[in-house]
Amino acid sequence: MPVLSAQGLRRSFGAVVAAADIHIDVARGERLCLIGSNGAGKTTFVNMVTGYLKPTEGRIVLAGEDITARTPREITRRGVARSFQIPQLCLQMTALENMLLALHCSRGQRAFLRPARDAASVMRCRELLAAFSLEAHAQRPVRELPGGVRKLLDIAMALTAQPLLLLLDEPTSGVSGDEKFATMDTVMRAIERTGSEAAVTLIFVEHDMDIVRRYAHRVAAFYSGRVIALGAPDEVLVNADVRRHVTGGAHATKVTA
Ligand SMILES: Nc1ncnc2c1ncn2[C@@H]1O[C@H](COP(=O)(O)OP(=O)(O)OP(=O)(O)O)[C@@H](O)[C@H]1O
Secondary structure, three states, X not given: OOOEEEEEEEEEXXXXXXEEEEEEEEOXXXXXXXXXXXXXXXXXXXXXXXXXXXXXXXXXXXXXXXXOOOOHHHHXXXXXXXXXXXXXXXXXXXXXXXXXHHHHHHOOOOOOOOOOOOHHHHHHHHHHHHHOOOHHHOOOEHHHOOHHHHXXXXXXXXXXXXXXXXXXXXXXXXXXXXXXXXXXXXXXXXXXXXXXXXXXXXXXXXXXXXXXHHXXXXXXXXXXXXXXXXXXXXXXXXXXXXXXXXHOOOOHHHOOO
8 A cells, every 4th residue: 555645637727737637556665756847846746646736636645544634733743744944943052852743742741941851851852963963963953053054953853753654855955065975865864764664755846856866765856746657766757748848848958877
């Protein structure tokens, strides 16, 4: 059974068709990358999966359960976690406090200004920080941490919920060219260590084709609200339509095949 099954999704905003006829199944442990130029419909897809936007047609099935009508909170509780292009962090709190806050929220507990520090929660958060090689930053206020570290912390926070499915919006945006592979290696290692049975299933939006090639198992190429190609990176990135509508413009220099 797929972890996620998007079945005939459609969504418009007035005359703009942001999603049409989208069929995507994602298997457990798979890493699916969404590519597409600005306005192609990637965020619309992510917003529908996480419940922030409702499709006007189609169904979204998570591990066999239809979640199309569920609220974002209900979908989070069923195992879908998300991190954003701009990390959502409390700057005045330490990295560990941010983790504790995320852990408490993921359990449906009230978010306190200073989260409770019971020993089990602290241990769980420290383990996750270690999985992301962030132990050294645990006691530092987030405002003092560099952008790349904040990015990793944001993803670690999403994993406190022990999700089935993790959605990442441009995990390497704002990370320097030298650091981007190291950042992705860290994320992949952490994801493999954190899944309960298999690695956490991952859907990530990415504009950097070097990252897509190296880390995606499959790629879905979006154009004008539709998926114009879906398959292995080496197939999708040489597809003529993908070259014309996705990688042929601003990202042409990043495609090496
Ligand atoms: N809330 C909204 N109201 C009106 N139009 C919207 C809304 N959200 C998205 N759209 C439109 O839907 C289309 C798809 O947008 P979407 O944000 O999904 O693209 P994207 O591929 O994520 O782009 P980007 O890479 O810039 O984030 C665009 O034409 C966008 O302007």
